[in-house]
Amino acid sequence: MSKILWIDPVGTDLFDQPIKEFLETAKGPETKLDVVSLARGPMHLEYHYYEALILTDTLHAVRKAELDGYDAAVIGCFYDPGLREARELSERLVVTAPAEAAMHIATTLGHTFSILVGRKKWIPKMHENVVKYGFTDQLASFKSLGMGVYEFQKDPAETARRMRAAAREAVEVDGAEVIILGCTIEFGFYKELQEELGVPVIDAVLAPLKFAEFLTGLKDQFNWTHSKIYGYQSPPREEIVEWKLEEQYGTSGLWG
Numbered sequence: 001m002s003k004i005l006w007i008d009p010v011g012t013d014l015f016d017q018p019i020k021e022f023l024e025t026a027k028g029p030e031t032k033l034d035v036v037s038l039a040r041g042p043m044h045l046e047y048h049y050y051e052a053l054i055l056t057d058t059l060h061a062v063r064k065a066e067l068d069g070y071d072a073a074v075i076g077c078f079y080d081p082g083l084r085e086a087r088e089l090s091e092r093l094v095v096t097a098p099a100e101a102a103m104h105i106a107t108t109l110g111h112t113f114s115i116l117v118g119r120k121k122w123i124p125k126m127h128e129n130v131v132k133y134g135f136t137d138q139l140a141s142f143k144s145l146g147m148g149v150y151e152f153q154k155d156p157a158e159t160a161r162r163m164r165a166a167a168r169e170a171v172e173v174d175g176a177e178v179i180i181l182g183c184t185i186e187f188g189f190y191k192e193l194q195e196e197l198g199v200p201v202i203d204a205v206l207a208p209l210k211f212a213e214f215l216t217g218l219k220d221q222f223n224w225t226h227s228k229i230y231g232y233q234s235p236p237r238e239e240i241v242e243w244k245l246e247e248q249y250g251t252s253g254l255w256g
Contacts, residue, residue, distance in 0.1 A: 001030045002216040004072045004209065005065040008184075009058040009081055011041030015185060018153075019076070019205060022187050026206050028213050034070075036061070044149040045077050046121060055082045056249065062086040063254045066093040071219075072212040074098075076184050078204050079125055087232045094215045094225060098204040099129045101211035102180045103138075109200045110177025112140040114170035116163055117182040118152070120144045126182060140176035143169065152185045160189055167193055167201070178202060 006023065008015060020035040027033050038057045042050035058075060059082050065073045072094035075083055080097035087095050106113040117123060123142045130139050143166035145159070152159050170176040179201045181190060190203040218224040226232045240246065240255045
């Protein structure tokens, strides 16, 4: 059995239960799943400043997940905030996030993909991740729906209409073979789009859950997990203690 913690890295629990209910329909029978959000912070991450504010609490939530016995953690925002840093902090925990998971899955299902985002503001940051993950040649396009995070679930019919038009253009004009929904709060729309368009549509909530299950299985069976020799090497615990970082950041018990 694998135990996975989904972390919604915002200062509201508004979507915790809906996301959990949606994920429960897709998780493996041996997976135990919990969904949490942060105790403080902005209500969305549409601005770089907001993203910067949640990094410390998100990383400490990942560290606590490891101490609490979870096998994997998902950082549930399509910007993948703090993903590399979280892997650096973890000692045995598998950590993944929506953009990385969705792109890896998409590029095994088709040669090109397009990402449906809420606002044009999001595109530069998301494009940075496309480049970082090595999928520049597979990116057909970004398509903006002209919607903020809290609008996706407010009027599902309007959201579906905009998604349908953008995805159809991505396929028919831009040459996308796979569509990625580029925000976790776009959850629940993939199936209808997929049936209409006849191409894979990757849900940004489901993708990292299934990727976390996959990576956990690799770790359990083959001991294939995050390499700690260079990029993900963990900071020395002695420095954390000596510099009294736990005391400064109020994280007693995370490092000992």
